[in-house]
Amino acid sequence: MKKNNVELSNKPFEIKDCALAALATGKSAQNLKELRDLLLDIDANSIYYHFWGGQLKPRFDDPEYHNDFASWTRHALHDGTLAERLSAIDPTDFQNLEDLRTEIVEIIEERLDENDHIPWCEPDEKFHFVTSQIVVFNTKKTIEDPRMLVKTIPNMTRSSIFYHFIDARRRTPENIDDFRAWLKGFDGQYNFLCDMISTIDPFFATLTELRKHLYNIVKNYFEGE
């Protein structure tokens, strides 16, 4: 679908970039009960890191599980059931990180109740709680016309994609990415494009792939197949 001659009334889109500093918390769990206990009072930012920070960590496509808790319970504790349940958590369903924390703890407690024993792992497979700090900087580039997204997106860094597509979900009122949040300001002219962007599942792709998906969608929208 092509869209031309759109009246530009929204604020310009400021392209920002970010860098994530990972920090050790010094806290680690070797069994499921320890994980639950630590989750009860770990810094909420650490929960964020273990859900989303993975996007900026070394990883490959098709991650089997969507967060570090699920991945650890599968690979270190060998509990596939719990891994599946934890993996099904969508962090954007929760108003804040405290609600997300409660959900994770409840799922783990349910599993502890189901088991006769406490699953544990080898000492070198402990779950190390990491937290993070985000440094956001302005690239001084702005877009006024949504059509410019076609030229801009391929040149955005992976961390810029992280900032606008992932980090945005805890900054924007509707917990959505910055692209949709901006496009919605054009009085509904880009609703179809927003719907297309909303089909990108951020859990199943690396940042490089997310950039490619976004690019394909805006290119098809503005320039046709």
Add this chain to the structure above:
Amino acid sequence: MTTILEQYADIVGWEVIDQLYQLAAPLKGIKVVHVNSTRKGGGVAEILNKLVPLQKDLGIDVTWEVIKGNKDFFKCTKSIHNSLQGSNIELPQSMMDTYEKTNEKNAEKLKKKLNDADIVFIHDPQPAPLIKYFPERKGKWIWRCHIDVSKPQRTVWKYIKNFVKDYDASIFSLPAFAQPLPHPEYLIPPSIDPLSEKNMDLSREEIEQTVQSFGIDIERPIMLQVSRFDRFKDPVGVIQAFKLTKKFVPSIQLVLAGGEATDDPESNSVLEEVRLAANSNPDIHILLLPPDAHRTINALQRGADIIIQKSTKEGFGLTVTEALWKGKPVIGGDVGGIRIQVVNHHTGFLVKTPEGAALRARYLLFHRERLNEMGKKAKIFVKENFLLTRHLREYLTVMVSLKYGVKERIELG
């Protein structure tokens, strides 16, 4: 003439270099000093030789100082280094005296420079006590620990911790290496330099010449492990894996490339075990290379079909990173830092036994297209995660973080 940053831009892309400039902008005008114990040799010097000029290129006022010491000092710091990595070595009082006195002398020489600096990076344990002699320091001091201190000898760690606790922050390579300390502990994994002799592109001709110079047939499949002769690297297990593979791939050759024999009795006895296990098999090549044979190792890695790092204990495993960068899938031991580099079925395979290593080697040699596909992925993986430019970005992030205060979110103008 191109700047160093321009040379890196050819490899990682300008968007990555632009990002470094943006992150460095708020750091313009600040004085940064790196301190370590050697200008040449070893991984830290190798990193600083590149990081310092790159930080200068970004407009940061950065200098690199090296502390000086006599033979006794370095004997002492070697013991500290080994015991922090888990060896059960006691540190006599005389050694601690030498260690502290040498640092005190160096502190005198570096007084003005370090007192005036805005950020001081102290690398590894050798210069760690320096902080004790700078009560009037105005800047932030960071202890950068490059070694695996996940299971240190407790008495020695307690002694070193007495100095380290006074720093404003520390940096460890992996979460498992971090020790409880009363300040922020940043995590920065190591990196490789794509422009160094060890990792730069080589011509096909040079690769072939180097491989053939050791009597290795470049036309036949080559399995390679690069590592010192250490039990934790399991070279005997690699030979077992090779023998199991050879049953199905008779033309395969094995190359075990390690350091020259040293006066380390452990290394010599492992080498003996390796020779015994090799049993004069003409297809097993045991190479003892000098410490500066970077280009040779580069050529061997590029000439190999499969690279193995069958460690049973590993810190980070930079030889794995080097192999992946050369587009080779790695069959690696399921331990330590190998786990974050070898993504099972994507950049290689994680194995626990020689049997597992042989199984994966046979698979890759049979499915050449998979081998090539995984090799391509491996190179991209290193490009995105383990090159020096990422390392530099994280140093800049730590500096910005310390300048603006360790809080959840820092928004720069």
